[in-house]
Amino acid sequence: MPINLTILGSGSAVPILGRGVTAQHLNINERRILIDCGEGTQLQMRKFRVKFQRIQYIFISHLHGDHFLGLFGLISSMSLLGRTTKLKIFGPEGLEEIVRHQFKLSQVYLSYELEFEVIDCKEKTLVFEDNSIEIYAFPLKHRVKCHGFLFQEKPRPPKMDKAKIQKYKLTLEEILAARRGEDIVRADETLPNLDVTHGVEKCQSYAYCTDTRFVEKLPAWIDGASLLYHEATFTKTHTDRAKATGHSTAEDAANIAKLAKVDQLILGHFSSRYKDTEGLKSEAKAVFDNVKCAEDGDVYLV
Ligand SMILES: [Zn+2]
Ligand SMILES: [Zn+2]
Structure with missing residues (x-):
């Protein structure tokens, strides 16, 4: 299983009991990656048994609090618990300034090195690669600059018969x-x-698209992904609200999944106005059949 995804928080805006704000842990070919880090992420990691000292890279989509306010606590705890290995954080312009300023004012000296890399792209762009994976970033359409990410295995040599x-x-x-x-x-x-040989196996991939209106180019950028997480903050009865706040409806998310011909769609980032996710799921299912609504603690294996 090259991809093991744990949903750490599936809600939007405000953490509520039973649904944290956005964060996910991705293990792709043994690379341990945290994607977004809303408030309370480190407690969610403890709850769902994700070892946070093993995280090598963090990707932050944008600077709304529900996607990065957990960073300060997590970085701080890693240091208090004696981390020595470098942590690399990819995110928007300004993130490094905010984080470093916070630790400077509180006179905290971390036990390990923090490295930042700014992500700012207008098209799909390769932002990381090693010998077994590639990571691409692409622009989404939100109220502030926001990026989605595609995490992809590199092709492996065919196995001999x-x-x-x-x-x-x-x-x-x-x-x-x-x-x-x-x-x-x-x-x-x-x-x-x-x-x-048994031929070349399909390269598995995971696309993460949160906090965005419908993006016309998105299906081409994530074409054929094995797994897609797409935000569905609202149902289409709240389309006006979705447009005004830079978000998607469940139907928008399903249309992206269908156009991109992904294998499976996960909906998330739900507005807390919905008591359950049945309405969101059935709206998406009318367009794209293989859909699930994220719950905190869910694990997806590909
Ligand atoms: Zn959000
Ligand atoms: Zn946002």
Whole structure:
């Protein structure tokens, strides 16, 4: 399972009992990433057994409080508990200033290094890569500058079909060629790659899109994602409110999922005006069938 996503907070604006504000923990190919960090995130991590000292990267979508006010407490606790490994935070312009200013005024000297990288893009942009994953950012449409993220596995070499190794008596050079995706060319025959391997597996990906109006380019940017989290703050009976506050309806989210041909849609960032999520879910389901409403503590495996 390359992707393990834990919903730490699925609400919007104000934390309420049973529904925290936005935060998620993503483990993709053993890279531990926190996405947004609303107030109370560190307690949610304890509750849902996410080890916060193992987090390597934090991605902050925008500077509304329900997406980053938990950062100060989390960064501080990591230091009090003796963290020594560097923590890298990706987020909008101004985030570093706010965080550093807070610790400067309270004369706190952290036990580890904090590194910031500003995210500010007008198109889909690669913001991080290592040998097994890529992370892209793209602009959303909200009241302040806001970005979505696509976390994606890099293609892995095809696995060998062991029976075929014996059948064709493949040499080491031939196996290495097959693992590079090449056909095996011999003097007297050519063995197509798919004949000796199990083929290239689909690269799994996770798209995170919160706090946004409908974005026309979004389906192209997250095309074919395995899993999509899209905010659905309102139902379409509150479309005016959604437009005025820079948010989406459940139907908007489902339209994005359908146009992007994702495998699964998770709705979240619900307005606390809704006592349950049934109305949001059925509105989305009319457009896109494979949909779930996020609850705090939910785990999605891909
Ligand atoms: Zn929000
Ligand atoms: Zn917002």
